Amino acid sequence: MGNNVLVIAEQRDGVLKKVTFEMLGVAGTLAAGTGGSAEAVLLGAGVGGLANALAQHGASKVYVADDPTLAIYSSEGYANTLAALIGKAQPAIVLAGATAMGKDLAPRLAAKLGVGVASDCIAFEMEGGRLLATRPIFAGKALARVKLTGDPQVATVRPNVQPAPAPDASKTATVEPTPAVAGTIRAKVVDIVGAGEGEIDVAEANIIVSGGRGVGGPDGFAPVRSLAKTLKAAVGASRAAVDAGWIEHAHQVGQTGKTVTPNLYIACGISGAIQHLAGMKTSKVIVAVNKDPEAPIFKVANYGIVGDLFEVVPLLEKEFKALLSD
Numbered sequence: 636m637g638n639n640v641l642v643i644a645e646q647r648d649g650v651l652k653k654v655t656f657e658m659l660g661v662a663g664t665l666a667a668g669t670g671g672s673a674e675a676v677l678l679g680a681g682v683g684g685l686a687n688a689l690a691q692h693g694a695s696k697v698y699v700a701d702d703p704t705l706a707i708y709s710s711e712g713y714a715n716t717l718a719a720l721i722g723k724a725q726p727a728i729v730l731a732g733a734t735a736m737g738k739d740l741a742p743r744l745a746a747k748l749g750v751g752v753a754s755d756c757i758a759f760e761m762e763g764g765r766l767l768a769t770r771p772i773f774a775g776k777a778l779a780r781v782k783l784t785g786d787p788q789v790a791t792v793r794p795n796v797q798p799a800p801a802p803d804a805s806k807t808a809t810v811e812p813t814p815a816v817a818g819t820i821r822a823k824v825v826d827i828v829g830a831g832e833g834e835i836d837v838a839e840a841n842i843i844v845s846g847g848r849g850v851g852g853p854d855g856f857a858p859v860r861s862l863a864k865t866l867k868a869a870v871g872a873s874r875a876a877v878d879a880g881w882i883e884h885a886h887q888v889g890q891t892g893k894t895v896t897p898n899l900y901i902a903c904g905i906s907g908a909i910q911h912l913a914g915m916k917t918s919k920v921i922v923a924v925n926k927d928p929e930a931p932i933f934k935v936a937n938y939g940i941v942g943d944l945f946e947v948v949p950l951l952e953k954e955f956k957a958l959l960s961d
Protein backbone atom coordinates (compact mmCIF):
# COMPACT_ATOMS: atom_id res chain seq x y z
CA MET A 636 0.00 0.00 0.00
CA GLY A 637 1.37 3.39 -0.98
CA ASN A 638 0.97 6.65 0.90
CA ASN A 639 -0.94 8.90 -1.48
CA VAL A 640 -4.45 10.27 -0.96
CA LEU A 641 -6.71 9.82 -3.99
CA VAL A 642 -9.69 12.12 -4.56
CA ILE A 643 -12.49 10.91 -6.82
CA ALA A 644 -13.24 14.14 -8.68
CA GLU A 645 -16.91 14.75 -9.31
CA GLN A 646 -18.08 16.61 -12.37
CA ARG A 647 -21.45 17.10 -13.95
CA ASP A 648 -21.72 18.25 -17.57
CA GLY A 649 -18.03 19.13 -17.63
CA VAL A 650 -18.16 21.30 -14.50
CA LEU A 651 -16.30 20.19 -11.37
CA LYS A 652 -18.38 20.16 -8.20
CA LYS A 653 -17.20 22.37 -5.37
CA VAL A 654 -16.83 19.36 -3.06
CA THR A 655 -14.01 18.13 -5.33
CA PHE A 656 -11.91 21.15 -4.37
CA GLU A 657 -12.88 20.76 -0.72
CA MET A 658 -11.70 17.13 -0.90
CA LEU A 659 -8.41 18.23 -2.42
CA GLY A 660 -7.91 20.49 0.60
CA VAL A 661 -8.50 17.53 2.94
CA ALA A 662 -6.27 15.32 0.79
CA GLY A 663 -3.42 17.85 0.99
CA THR A 664 -3.59 17.92 4.78
CA LEU A 665 -3.85 14.14 5.11
CA ALA A 666 -1.05 13.56 2.61
CA ALA A 667 1.25 15.57 4.86
CA GLY A 668 0.48 12.94 7.51
CA THR A 669 0.87 9.91 5.23
CA GLY A 670 4.07 11.26 3.70
CA GLY A 671 2.50 11.08 0.24
CA SER A 672 0.74 13.48 -2.07
CA ALA A 673 -2.78 14.44 -3.06
CA GLU A 674 -3.90 12.88 -6.32
CA ALA A 675 -7.18 12.92 -8.20
CA VAL A 676 -9.05 10.74 -10.66
CA LEU A 677 -11.43 12.12 -13.25
CA LEU A 678 -14.02 9.91 -14.91
CA GLY A 679 -16.24 10.84 -17.83
CA ALA A 680 -16.17 11.53 -21.54
CA GLY A 681 -14.22 14.55 -22.79
CA VAL A 682 -13.23 15.55 -19.26
CA GLY A 683 -9.44 15.72 -19.65
CA GLY A 684 -9.56 19.52 -19.76
CA LEU A 685 -10.56 19.60 -16.09
CA ALA A 686 -7.22 18.15 -14.95
CA ASN A 687 -5.73 21.63 -14.83
CA ALA A 688 -8.23 22.88 -12.25
CA LEU A 689 -7.51 19.82 -10.10
CA ALA A 690 -3.77 20.55 -10.31
CA GLN A 691 -4.33 24.18 -9.33
CA HIS A 692 -6.20 23.01 -6.23
CA GLY A 693 -3.43 20.70 -5.11
CA ALA A 694 -3.48 17.40 -7.06
CA SER A 695 0.06 16.44 -7.99
CA LYS A 696 -1.17 13.71 -10.32
CA VAL A 697 -4.46 13.36 -12.17
CA TYR A 698 -5.60 10.02 -13.51
CA VAL A 699 -8.03 10.50 -16.37
CA ALA A 700 -10.45 7.75 -17.38
CA ASP A 701 -11.91 9.34 -20.48
CA ASP A 702 -14.28 7.05 -22.31
CA PRO A 703 -17.78 7.19 -23.83
CA THR A 704 -18.88 4.37 -21.47
CA LEU A 705 -18.24 6.76 -18.56
CA ALA A 706 -20.12 9.72 -20.07
CA ILE A 707 -23.07 9.15 -17.74
CA TYR A 708 -22.46 7.95 -14.20
CA SER A 709 -23.12 4.26 -13.65
CA SER A 710 -22.37 2.59 -10.31
CA GLU A 711 -20.81 -0.44 -11.92
CA GLY A 712 -18.83 1.28 -14.69
CA TYR A 713 -17.33 3.82 -12.29
CA ALA A 714 -16.69 1.31 -9.49
CA ASN A 715 -15.03 -1.18 -11.87
CA THR A 716 -12.80 1.51 -13.36
CA LEU A 717 -11.82 2.86 -9.95
CA ALA A 718 -11.18 -0.58 -8.45
CA ALA A 719 -8.77 -1.36 -11.31
CA LEU A 720 -6.99 1.98 -10.91
CA ILE A 721 -6.74 1.67 -7.13
CA GLY A 722 -5.33 -1.84 -7.49
CA LYS A 723 -2.51 -0.34 -9.54
CA ALA A 724 -2.01 3.05 -7.88
CA GLN A 725 -2.31 1.70 -4.30
CA PRO A 726 -3.39 4.91 -2.52
CA ALA A 727 -3.46 4.86 1.28
CA ILE A 728 -6.73 6.83 1.41
CA VAL A 729 -9.55 7.29 -1.12
CA LEU A 730 -11.98 10.20 -0.78
CA ALA A 731 -15.33 10.65 -2.52
CA GLY A 732 -17.97 13.35 -1.97
CA ALA A 733 -20.92 12.51 0.29
CA THR A 734 -23.09 13.47 -2.68
CA ALA A 735 -25.75 11.46 -4.50
CA MET A 736 -22.97 10.00 -6.67
CA GLY A 737 -20.40 9.45 -3.92
CA LYS A 738 -22.93 7.87 -1.58
CA ASP A 739 -23.74 5.34 -4.28
CA LEU A 740 -20.20 4.82 -5.48
CA ALA A 741 -18.04 4.68 -2.33
CA PRO A 742 -19.71 1.69 -0.61
CA ARG A 743 -19.76 -0.29 -3.86
CA LEU A 744 -16.11 0.52 -4.47
CA ALA A 745 -15.16 -0.33 -0.88
CA ALA A 746 -16.99 -3.66 -1.14
CA LYS A 747 -15.11 -4.45 -4.35
CA LEU A 748 -11.84 -3.67 -2.59
CA GLY A 749 -12.92 -5.70 0.46
CA VAL A 750 -12.60 -2.74 2.84
CA GLY A 751 -14.91 -0.57 4.95
CA VAL A 752 -16.05 2.97 4.31
CA ALA A 753 -16.48 5.93 6.66
CA SER A 754 -19.39 7.86 5.23
CA ASP A 755 -20.44 11.52 5.38
CA CYS A 756 -17.40 12.64 7.39
CA ILE A 757 -17.08 16.20 8.63
CA ALA A 758 -13.53 16.16 10.09
CA PHE A 759 -10.34 14.33 9.29
CA GLU A 760 -7.03 13.84 11.02
CA MET A 761 -4.21 11.32 11.08
CA GLU A 762 -3.50 9.30 14.19
CA GLY A 763 -0.73 6.75 14.35
CA GLY A 764 -0.43 6.82 10.58
CA ARG A 765 -4.14 5.98 10.12
CA LEU A 766 -7.07 8.14 9.13
CA LEU A 767 -9.30 9.20 12.02
CA ALA A 768 -12.58 10.53 10.64
CA THR A 769 -15.49 12.18 12.45
CA ARG A 770 -19.02 11.47 11.26
CA PRO A 771 -22.43 12.47 12.61
CA ILE A 772 -24.58 9.51 13.70
CA PHE A 773 -28.15 9.07 14.97
CA ALA A 774 -29.37 11.89 12.74
CA GLY A 775 -26.65 14.23 14.02
CA LYS A 776 -27.33 13.66 17.73
CA ALA A 777 -23.82 12.30 18.29
CA LEU A 778 -20.47 12.33 16.56
CA ALA A 779 -18.50 9.12 16.02
CA ARG A 780 -14.76 9.11 15.46
CA VAL A 781 -13.93 6.14 13.30
CA LYS A 782 -10.74 4.44 12.18
CA LEU A 783 -10.75 2.08 9.25
CA THR A 784 -8.76 -1.11 9.58
CA GLY A 785 -8.50 -2.14 5.91
CA ASP A 786 -6.44 -0.63 3.10
CA PRO A 787 -7.12 1.58 1.31
CA GLN A 788 -9.11 3.65 3.78
CA VAL A 789 -12.24 4.89 1.96
CA ALA A 790 -14.22 7.87 3.23
CA THR A 791 -16.86 10.22 1.89
CA VAL A 792 -16.64 13.94 2.63
CA ARG A 793 -19.74 16.00 3.49
CA PRO A 794 -19.95 18.92 1.05
CA ASN A 795 -19.62 22.52 2.24
CA VAL A 796 -17.87 21.70 5.52
CA GLN A 797 -14.20 21.75 4.55
CA PRO A 798 -12.63 24.88 3.06
CA ALA A 799 -11.51 24.59 -0.55
CA PRO A 800 -7.90 25.68 -1.10
CA ALA A 801 -7.48 28.79 -3.23
CA PRO A 802 -6.39 27.86 -6.77
CA ASP A 803 -2.73 28.43 -7.58
CA ALA A 804 -2.27 28.91 -11.32
CA SER A 805 1.41 28.01 -11.09
CA LYS A 806 0.66 24.45 -9.95
CA THR A 807 0.70 21.63 -12.48
CA ALA A 808 0.08 17.90 -12.30
CA THR A 809 1.20 14.80 -14.13
CA VAL A 810 -1.74 13.59 -16.16
CA GLU A 811 -1.97 9.83 -16.55
CA PRO A 812 -4.63 8.23 -18.74
CA THR A 813 -6.26 5.24 -17.11
CA PRO A 814 -8.46 2.71 -18.90
CA ALA A 815 -12.22 2.54 -18.44
CA VAL A 816 -13.28 -0.89 -17.22
CA ALA A 817 -16.98 -0.99 -17.91
CA GLY A 818 -17.47 -4.69 -17.13
CA THR A 819 -21.09 -5.75 -17.10
CA ILE A 820 -23.29 -2.77 -16.45
CA ARG A 821 -26.58 -4.19 -15.19
CA ALA A 822 -28.21 -0.87 -14.32
CA LYS A 823 -27.99 2.26 -16.39
CA VAL A 824 -29.23 5.79 -15.99
CA VAL A 825 -31.89 6.42 -18.62
CA ASP A 826 -32.74 10.01 -17.84
CA ILE A 827 -31.46 12.86 -15.68
CA VAL A 828 -34.09 15.39 -14.71
CA GLY A 829 -32.42 18.64 -13.69
CA ALA A 830 -33.77 21.18 -11.24
CA GLY A 831 -36.10 23.74 -12.75
CA GLU A 832 -34.46 26.41 -14.86
CA GLY A 833 -32.44 28.84 -12.77
CA GLU A 834 -33.04 26.86 -9.58
CA ILE A 835 -30.09 26.24 -7.30
CA ASP A 836 -29.71 22.76 -5.82
CA VAL A 837 -29.95 22.92 -2.01
CA ALA A 838 -27.03 20.50 -1.71
CA GLU A 839 -24.77 22.98 -3.52
CA ALA A 840 -26.07 26.28 -2.21
CA ASN A 841 -24.25 28.79 -0.01
CA ILE A 842 -27.54 30.25 1.17
CA ILE A 843 -30.84 28.40 1.63
CA VAL A 844 -34.26 29.83 2.44
CA SER A 845 -36.55 27.01 3.56
CA GLY A 846 -40.27 26.80 4.12
CA GLY A 847 -42.20 24.36 6.27
CA ARG A 848 -45.80 23.58 7.14
CA GLY A 849 -46.04 27.15 8.43
CA VAL A 850 -46.23 28.47 4.84
CA GLY A 851 -49.71 26.94 4.75
CA GLY A 852 -49.87 25.82 1.12
CA PRO A 853 -48.07 25.90 -2.24
CA ASP A 854 -48.75 29.63 -2.64
CA GLY A 855 -47.27 30.26 0.79
CA PHE A 856 -43.85 29.53 -0.69
CA ALA A 857 -44.06 32.81 -2.67
CA PRO A 858 -42.34 35.00 -0.01
CA VAL A 859 -39.77 32.22 0.63
CA ARG A 860 -38.97 31.98 -3.09
CA SER A 861 -38.83 35.74 -3.42
CA LEU A 862 -36.35 36.11 -0.55
CA ALA A 863 -34.31 33.24 -2.01
CA LYS A 864 -34.18 35.04 -5.35
CA THR A 865 -32.98 38.26 -3.75
CA LEU A 866 -30.24 36.37 -1.89
CA LYS A 867 -29.37 34.16 -4.89
CA ALA A 868 -30.24 31.30 -2.59
CA ALA A 869 -31.73 27.86 -3.01
CA VAL A 870 -35.26 27.08 -1.81
CA GLY A 871 -35.43 24.34 0.81
CA ALA A 872 -38.37 22.66 2.49
CA SER A 873 -39.33 20.48 5.40
CA ARG A 874 -40.79 17.08 4.83
CA ALA A 875 -44.19 18.28 5.97
CA ALA A 876 -44.29 20.74 3.07
CA VAL A 877 -43.04 18.11 0.62
CA ASP A 878 -45.47 15.43 1.84
CA ALA A 879 -48.31 17.90 1.48
CA GLY A 880 -47.34 18.24 -2.20
CA TRP A 881 -46.54 21.96 -1.91
CA ILE A 882 -43.01 21.57 -3.31
CA GLU A 883 -40.96 18.79 -4.93
CA HIS A 884 -38.88 16.33 -2.93
CA ALA A 885 -35.63 17.64 -4.49
CA HIS A 886 -36.00 20.61 -2.10
CA GLN A 887 -36.39 18.52 1.07
CA VAL A 888 -33.78 19.01 3.76
CA GLY A 889 -33.34 16.42 6.49
CA GLN A 890 -32.86 12.81 7.35
CA THR A 891 -34.85 11.58 4.35
CA GLY A 892 -33.97 14.59 2.23
CA LYS A 893 -30.66 16.31 1.57
CA THR A 894 -27.93 17.15 4.06
CA VAL A 895 -26.86 20.74 3.63
CA THR A 896 -24.16 22.91 5.17
CA PRO A 897 -24.70 26.39 3.72
CA ASN A 898 -23.18 29.56 5.14
CA LEU A 899 -26.69 30.80 5.88
CA TYR A 900 -29.88 28.77 6.45
CA ILE A 901 -33.14 30.67 6.92
CA ALA A 902 -35.93 28.43 8.24
CA CYS A 903 -39.42 29.88 7.81
CA GLY A 904 -42.37 28.19 9.48
CA ILE A 905 -40.32 25.10 10.34
CA SER A 906 -40.63 23.71 13.87
CA GLY A 907 -37.17 22.10 13.99
CA ALA A 908 -37.96 18.39 14.33
CA ILE A 909 -34.89 16.24 14.90
CA GLN A 910 -35.21 14.74 11.41
CA HIS A 911 -35.10 18.23 9.87
CA LEU A 912 -32.20 19.32 12.07
CA ALA A 913 -30.29 16.22 10.95
CA GLY A 914 -30.04 17.77 7.50
CA MET A 915 -29.14 21.36 8.36
CA LYS A 916 -27.71 21.56 11.88
CA THR A 917 -24.17 21.98 10.59
CA SER A 918 -25.13 25.14 8.64
CA LYS A 919 -22.78 27.98 9.59
CA VAL A 920 -25.45 30.55 10.51
CA ILE A 921 -29.07 29.57 11.15
CA VAL A 922 -31.93 32.07 11.19
CA ALA A 923 -35.39 30.93 12.26
CA VAL A 924 -38.68 32.69 11.66
CA ASN A 925 -41.50 31.10 13.62
CA LYS A 926 -44.57 32.42 15.38
CA ASP A 927 -44.15 29.96 18.26
CA PRO A 928 -41.43 31.18 20.67
CA GLU A 929 -41.16 27.60 22.02
CA ALA A 930 -40.38 26.07 18.61
CA PRO A 931 -37.31 23.79 18.92
CA ILE A 932 -35.72 25.40 15.86
CA PHE A 933 -34.83 28.36 18.10
CA LYS A 934 -32.51 26.06 20.10
CA VAL A 935 -30.19 25.66 17.11
CA ALA A 936 -30.74 29.10 15.58
CA ASN A 937 -28.07 31.80 15.83
CA TYR A 938 -30.77 34.40 15.19
CA GLY A 939 -34.45 33.90 15.89
CA ILE A 940 -37.41 36.04 14.90
CA VAL A 941 -40.71 35.29 16.64
CA GLY A 942 -43.41 36.38 14.26
CA ASP A 943 -45.63 35.57 11.31
CA LEU A 944 -43.47 34.62 8.36
CA PHE A 945 -45.83 36.39 5.96
CA GLU A 946 -44.95 39.66 7.70
CA VAL A 947 -41.34 38.94 8.63
CA VAL A 948 -40.02 37.38 5.41
CA PRO A 949 -41.06 40.31 3.12
CA LEU A 950 -39.55 42.73 5.65
CA LEU A 951 -36.31 40.75 5.68
CA GLU A 952 -36.27 40.79 1.90
CA LYS A 953 -36.77 44.55 1.85
CA GLU A 954 -33.84 45.02 4.24
CA PHE A 955 -31.59 42.63 2.30
CA LYS A 956 -32.49 44.38 -0.96
CA ALA A 957 -31.52 47.71 0.53
CA LEU A 958 -28.26 46.32 1.92
CA LEU A 959 -27.35 44.53 -1.29
CA SER A 960 -27.97 47.62 -3.41
CA ASP A 961 -25.58 49.73 -1.29
Ligand SMILES: Cc1cc2nc3c(=O)[nH]c(=O)nc-3n(C[C@H](O)[C@H](O)[C@H](O)COP(=O)(O)OP(=O)(O)OC[C@H]3O[C@@H](n4cnc5c(N)ncnc54)[C@H](O)[C@@H]3O)c2cc1C
Nearest residue numbers: 847848849873874875889890891892904906910911926944
Ligand atom coordinates in the same frame (compact mmCIF):
# COMPACT_ATOMS: atom_id res chain seq x y z
C1 LIG B 1 -38.25 8.57 9.59
C2 LIG B 1 -38.56 10.03 9.45
C3 LIG B 1 -37.83 10.81 8.56
C4 LIG B 1 -38.10 12.16 8.43
N1 LIG B 1 -37.34 12.92 7.57
C5 LIG B 1 -37.55 14.24 7.52
C6 LIG B 1 -36.74 15.08 6.68
O1 LIG B 1 -35.86 14.61 5.93
N2 LIG B 1 -36.95 16.40 6.70
C7 LIG B 1 -37.93 16.98 7.48
O2 LIG B 1 -38.06 18.20 7.45
N3 LIG B 1 -38.71 16.22 8.25
C8 LIG B 1 -38.56 14.87 8.28
N4 LIG B 1 -39.40 14.11 9.05
C9 LIG B 1 -40.60 14.75 9.63
C10 LIG B 1 -40.36 15.50 10.91
O3 LIG B 1 -40.50 14.62 12.01
C11 LIG B 1 -41.38 16.62 11.06
O4 LIG B 1 -42.68 16.08 10.99
C12 LIG B 1 -41.27 17.72 10.00
O5 LIG B 1 -39.95 18.15 9.90
C13 LIG B 1 -42.17 18.87 10.39
O6 LIG B 1 -42.12 19.83 9.39
P1 LIG B 1 -42.43 21.36 9.71
O7 LIG B 1 -41.45 21.85 10.72
O8 LIG B 1 -42.54 22.08 8.43
O9 LIG B 1 -43.91 21.26 10.31
P2 LIG B 1 -44.44 21.48 11.81
O10 LIG B 1 -43.70 20.64 12.76
O11 LIG B 1 -45.92 21.35 11.74
O12 LIG B 1 -44.04 22.97 12.12
C14 LIG B 1 -44.60 24.07 11.49
C15 LIG B 1 -44.07 25.29 12.23
O13 LIG B 1 -44.50 26.44 11.56
C16 LIG B 1 -44.81 27.43 12.54
N5 LIG B 1 -45.77 28.34 11.87
C17 LIG B 1 -47.04 28.10 11.48
N6 LIG B 1 -47.54 29.17 10.83
C18 LIG B 1 -46.57 30.13 10.85
C19 LIG B 1 -46.49 31.44 10.35
N7 LIG B 1 -47.50 32.01 9.67
N8 LIG B 1 -45.35 32.12 10.55
C20 LIG B 1 -44.29 31.58 11.22
N9 LIG B 1 -44.32 30.32 11.71
C21 LIG B 1 -45.44 29.61 11.51
C22 LIG B 1 -45.40 26.67 13.69
O14 LIG B 1 -45.24 27.40 14.89
C23 LIG B 1 -44.55 25.41 13.68
O15 LIG B 1 -43.41 25.53 14.50
C24 LIG B 1 -39.15 12.74 9.19
C25 LIG B 1 -39.87 11.96 10.07
C26 LIG B 1 -39.60 10.62 10.21
C27 LIG B 1 -40.40 9.82 11.18
